[in-house]
Amino acid sequence: MEEYRSVVVLACVVAYLAMCVAVGLWAMRRTKSSQDFFMAGRHLGVVVASVAVFSSTMSGWGFVGGPGLVYKMGVTSFWMIVATSIGISISFFLLGKRLRMMGELRELISLPDAVAARYGSNTTSLLTALAILLGVLGYLATQILAMATVLQSILTDVPWIGVIPIEACLGISGAVLVFYCVTGGIIASVYTDLAQGIIMVVAALLVLATAIGAVQGGMTGMAQTILADDPEAMSPWGTLGMVGCLSWYFIFVLGACGQPHVITKLMMTRNVRDARHMLPISVIGYGTAALLWIAIGMAMRTVVLQGGYGELANADDAAAAFLQNYAPPLLSGVVFAGLLAAIMSTADSFLNIGAAAVVHDIPRALRGRSLENELAWARAATVLIAAASALFALYSGSLVALLGAFGWGTFAAAIVPTAAIGFNWKRATPMACNLAIGASLLINFGLELFQIELPYGFHGGAFALLVSLTIFYLVSMATPQRPIAADIEAIMDL
Amino acid sequence: MKNWFAGILLAAVWALVLWIWLTAEVTGGHGAAHSRFSQMDQGGSGTERHGPIFAAAWLLGSLMIAMFVCLLAWQTKGGRRPWPWFFVGGLLYEAIFSVMCWTYWRSLAEPTGTSFWGALPAPVAWLVYGIWLFPGFFITIYVARFDDWILPEESMCRFEAIVRAKRES
Numbered sequence: 001m002e003e004y005r006s007v008v009v010l011a012c013v014v015a016y017l018a019m020c021v022a023v024g025l026w027a028m029r030r031t032k033s034s035q036d037f038f039m040a041g042r043h044l045g046v047v048v049a050s051v052a053v054f055s056s057t058m059s060g061w062g063f064v065g066g067p068g069l070v071y072k073m074g075v076t077s078f079w080m081i082v083a084t085s086i087g088i089s090i091s092f093f094l095l096g097k098r099l100r101m102m103g104e105l106r107e108l109i110s111l112p113d114a115v116a117a118r119y120g121s122n123t124t125s126l127l128t129a130l131a132i133l134l135g136v137l138g139y140l141a142t143q144i145l146a147m148a149t150v151l152q153s154i155l156t157d158v159p160w161i162g163v164i165p166i167e168a169c170l171g172i173s174g175a176v177l178v179f180y181c182v183t184g185g186i187i188a189s190v191y192t193d194l195a196q197g198i199i200m201v202v203a204a205l206l207v208l209a210t211a212i213g214a215v216q217g218g219m220t221g222m223a224q225t226i227l228a229d230d231p232e233a234m235s236p237w238g239t240l241g242m243v244g245c246l247s248w249y250f251i252f253v254l255g256a257c258g259q260p261h262v263i264t265k266l267m268m269t270r271n272v273r274d275a276r277h278m279l280p281i282s283v284i285g286y287g288t289a290a291l292l293w294i295a296i297g298m299a300m301r302t303v304v305l306q307g308g309y310g311e312l313a314n315a316d317d318a319a320a321a322f323l324q325n326y327a328p329p330l331l332s333g334v335v336f337a338g339l340l341a342a343i344m345s346t347a348d349s350f351l352n353i354g355a356a357a358v359v360h361d362i363p364r365a366l367r368g369r370s371l372e373n374e375l376a377w378a379r380a381a382t383v384l385i386a387a388a389s390a391l392f393a394l395y396s397g398s399l400v401a402l403l404g405a406f407g408w409g410t411f412a413a414a415i416v417p418t419a420a421i422g423f424n425w426k427r428a429t430p431m432a433c434n435l436a437i438g439a440s441l442l443i444n445f446g447l448e449l450f451q452i453e454l455p456y457g458f459h460g461g462a463f464a465l466l467v468s469l470t471i472f473y474l475v476s477m478a479t480p481q482r483p484i485a486a487d488i489e490a491i492m493d494l
Numbered sequence: 495m496k497n498w499f500a501g502i503l504l505a506a507v508w509a510l511v512l513w514i515w516l517t518a519e520v521t522g523g524h525g526a527a528h529s530r531f532s533q534m535d536q537g538g539s540g541t542e543r544h545g546p547i548f549a550a551a552w553l554l555g556s557l558m559i560a561m562f563v564c565l566l567a568w569q570t571k572g573g574r575r576p577w578p579w580f581f582v583g584g585l586l587y588e589a590i591f592s593v594m595c596w597t598y599w600r601s602l603a604e605p606t607g608t609s610f611w612g613a614l615p616a617p618v619a620w621l622v623y624g625i626w627l628f629p630g631f632f633i634t635i636y637v638a639r640f641d642d643w644i645l646p647e648e649s650m651c652r653f654e655a656i657v658r659a660k661r662e663s
Binding site: 073074075097101104105218227229234236239240241242250254279287311312313314469477 | 497500501504507508511514515519523524525526528531532533534535536537538539540543544547548551554555558562565566568569570594598601605606608610613614615617618620621622625626627629630632633636637640644645649650652653656657659660
């Protein structure tokens, strides 16, 4: 079977892409309004919504950058995974019930909608939508580029296909993504997320077993080899050190409540009580999928240290090198499909919230009402945002990496105070939100643009979040409390 | 959560961050290129890079955990009844973090001689099996006491009444 490895991988990936198209066609018949397109008609079941939450959280970065980071920094990268169990829990404790109730009461279809309802301020809603749009463009561009790069490497390995230009690969993968996002909106997105989440979990468990078998002594052997080479890499802080890891812990725990593509899904369930069972499913799903990240990273660092494999040209090659050399062809195919799944499950959510920002949130904030025929505009906006992101990915050079890197931190610093805290704290004021969002954008962009490194490897996003939380708290305490709409205030008391 | 309490938590985080930042960092204190492999980093001496800031960093981590547990408990219903559970959960979470820091500190004397639990060196085992998995305690509270502390029946009825009233108006 080894001689057919590239064909097996291609077959798995083609089957996966065909499944996405089929789901898009199926979901098209169920998408009749903008409520369906953005909120899945608030009809999602527990399992679908839970898997959508964790598969949107685990982006393609987790499958490529994650193992690369373990390879490069040792245990440091574990903190990003460790943070999610408590981070997702905080999201549910603070927002699970609240967002779902506000969504049903006001028939909201986006996070900026909820912000407008809570604060009664178009400016705050507009700033939230702009922060989302900016983050979406950068994040989406990196996801689309990653999708094309993965497809290119798969196609190039097939002897009878040869080298395909990156533009063509971007066209193929982008067309599939846009097709199911345009036809089925968020319904197609969450049902493909379901399949994508299952693929990720299966791939992660198989990879863990393969990685343990690939190194003599299994997991203990890996830990002993890394420890003997550099004890700090196999300490709880990895190579980054104690303060850097704690700053990661801070941003990845609290940041989980500020990812709009994830928390928006809390509004889509059939029943408010569904949150009860969604939390454990989401946390267990994410934790299981993340085993791939740990297993590949540790296995590759070990085999390179032992001399069983040559030095990697780039740490991000860890996953591909492992799959090519240690995984059986069928597992390789499943994991490559899982990799595309991880990328697309995040990208489709971004496309949806980006379209909502363009056709719903920004017009409402500026004109006080939505566009006529919002569903048609939403479909057009989905195509335009995907096209803009694709062009941005291909032709903007280092700006893509800049915006991509600043995605999580920006969302966290801009949205955690406004949503996670403000939806539960009546003292929060629109002015505090506006200043916190502005400061978060300024600091995140400034740190990335000027390549400013904080002492002890402190995460820039963590610093931005700390500043935005402080501004939010101080300004809220210093400015007069604004009246809250009676129905929203009643919900905040529940 | 009382307003002043949130302010104290934030101020304490800032104080610890500034304490750490104002302490001189050793060269390569947050990782340096590996001596043989250009795409790998190495951490160097744990004693040298963590010695001057170990206490402050331990306090910072403990404070973050306290903040996270307060956020979890903040919006629970049922008066003060949930508090002992979150207090005990918070203490256990803090204890796990502290033991992880302590085992790490002890391992610095002889890093390669550290004991292994569950295929990992003891300090990393505390991170993976402790810090990662312990939030299961709070998740269990969420699931088991959802009808009492998260969304009691009376809150649900009140919500349905609010929705009805809104639609009728």
